[in-house]
Structures are given as C-alpha cells and as structure tokens.
Amino acid sequence: MGPIALFDKSFLQSLSLDESVWFDQFFIPNISPLFYVETLADLDKEMSRGRTADQVVGNIAEKSPQLSGAPNVHHSELLLANLLGQPVSMSNRPIVAGGRPVESGGKRGVNIDISPEAKAFNRWQDGEYLQIEREFARAWRAHIKSLSFESSSDYAQKLGIDISQCKNMDDAFAAASQMVSISSKPYDLIAFIVKTIGIPPEYQREFVHRYQVSGFPPLNRYAPYAAHVIKVEVFFHICVSRGFISADRPSNKIDIAYLHYLPFCNIFISGDRLHRSTASLFLGKDQRFVWGPDLKTDLKRLNDHYLTLPQETKDRGVISFASKPPTEGGFLTAELWDMMSTSWRKKSENLAPLSSEANDKLLxxxxxxxxxxTLPSDQMPDPTEELDSLSIQRSIRRKRGSWYQVPKDLKNG
Structure with a gap:
C-alpha cells in the first residue's frame, strides 16, 4: 500500500487524465473537503480560454480519485468534537464519516457507502449539476472576495504575542506553538477560537465549561487536534500582520486551511507557493511535503513506462498488473513508498489463484x-475494539484516459 496523500486542487488540476490514474493507483488520497469546495466554486466562474465553467469542473471531476482514498471529515467538525471532549486520532490516517455498523454471522463490521461528494463528482463527470450546488458556488466565491485580515494584529496582541519580535515564518511558527502550549490567557484564547474558528453558539457554553472544569490546561494537552488547528490560525494571523503572507489575496485564507488536515496524511502534495513555504513547519518527522510539479513529472514517466506493455496486459486493468510501482528507474513514487516500508521491494512469491469455490465463499x-x-443504537460496537470487517463502496469507471482501471472484460455487477 502506498502513502496516504493529502493534495490540493492545483495539483490534481495540473495532471493529465492518464497521470491521475497512476496517482489514484499508487497513493491513498485523503480528499480534503476544501478540494470539493474549491472545485464547486469553479461552477460560477466566467468562461475562460474558450471553456465553460462546467467543462472545467467536469475535467477536475474526471481526475478525482476513484480506486482508493476517501473524503476526510471537515476540520471544523473534528475541532468542535475535540473541544467538547472527544478524542481525534492524529495518526496520519484519514478520518472518514458515514460508517454503518452491521453484524453478519456473529461478527461485527462497518460499511461505508459511496460518499455524497463522490456521488456529486459522478454527476459532474456526466455534466449534471444541481441548482443548489450552483447557488452554493456563488455564495462561496462572494465569501472569498469579502475576506479581510485587518484584525490580524489585534488578535495577536490579545493573545500576548509581540509580533514585532517575529522576523520570519520560523519565528511566527514558534510564537504560535508557544500560544497553544501555555495557559496564561485562557479567556483571550477562547475568544479567538470562538470568533476565528466559528464555534456555533449552542456549543460555546459547553466548551467553556469543560475547559474551565479541566483547570485551563495548555490547549495542546486539553485538545491536541484543536491545538493544531489553532496553531495554524495563529501562525497565519502573525504572518499576515508582519507581511510574510499577503493580505491582498483572500484565497490565502482558504489555502492555509489545507494545513488543518496534515495530521491525517503521510505526504502533502501541492503546487502552491504558500504551501511550499509553510507546510513543512507543521509536518512531523515521518511526513513529507511533495512539490506538485515534481510528482506530476514522475507520474508522466510512470505512464510512459506502462504504455510499453503489451495490449493483452493492459486489458487486465491497472489493479491487476501494477499493484506496486517499478523498483527500478529511480521513480519518485517508489521513493515515497519507501517512507512506509521497503518490504514492498522484495519479490513476492507467485500465489495460486483462489478456487471458484473459495472465491464464491469470499463473495x-x-x-x-x-x-x-444497520445495528440499533444500543448494539453499536465499542469504538475501541477491533472490527471483523470494513467495507467501502466505490463508484469506479471501467476506463479512464488510456487505461482500463479494472479488467476490460469484467462484468458489471
């Protein structure tokens, strides 16, 4: 299995359709909600270079991952849950919603149906759009244009940060890290969280009460994931105040929010300069930022490599003949696989195919x-216990670009 890859829209947009197939095949995409929102916003753009907005969105939708990966739960939901006492796993794995607890044959499992986002992308690939999606797109673009950062310096001052001492982004990161690791101004921090992140009014009282009863410990101890999000936000406000990040580009606020999802990936891929200058500050030692153009070049090399295969091999589908990247050729993709383990490079022994009887039993x-x-609420499995089964439903197109993703002669079922 390849690394879990968080990516931004600029990266996927840069890929050819064939290159997107190999990205989907060799990585486990963590699809940030921001990717969907940004893509949806394109619905309201004016015609550009002779293409309609629908064509642009449809093109991105066609490249969106199908074989693997899943949409991550929105960071605001995770932050709120964390502030209200729920643990949020930060183990470089996506947090996926929509699981349906079930039981079969005395064993318990979870089924994850096709996500609403994936269903929307399927429609967009066919040129079908809902009016509510168009209206949302217009509202979203209006919101981006209205963003301003005039209060950034005020926020920093209230939190006890002397921004004049921040000479560069490293200093801003150190100041933001300190802010969530001390508890000298808990009420100012609460105000920042409520106003900047947008805690719904009905939850504010419960959050303040829980934090107060806990004795106002440092935020990174009370709610580690919330602390990560707040650290990104404080860092951003300092950088805007000091001019390290431009206040004239409202979309910077959207771009920086991708960093909220770093705890749920192994690598972050982007062709955005803001991400290139900031992401590495927030990544752990076991994570890596990958410059989008570099990976695009590598995916093109992989595509050229596999195009030389015999047609009968290609007709078997990429899931059959390319379960792992080539071990020779110095591919960046292979290097990124090595981050997880180098055991994949060992030659696996040929395994006998399942018998017809065994295959039917498995199905x-x-x-x-x-x-x-779905199990009733009083029979839900303990979330701390291991499950016997996990199934994720997907909608996969038989062929994308030059490639059959599944065997050419596979029957629909």
Missing part, C-alpha cells in the same frame, strides 16, 4: 456484511 462473506441492516 458471500462480503455480501453478508454489505447487505446487513
């Missing part, structure tokens, strides 16, 4: 879970 086992009714 029956899977169908038992996917068709099982």
């Amino acid at each position: 029956q086992h899977i169908k038992g879970f996917t068709d099982a009714p």
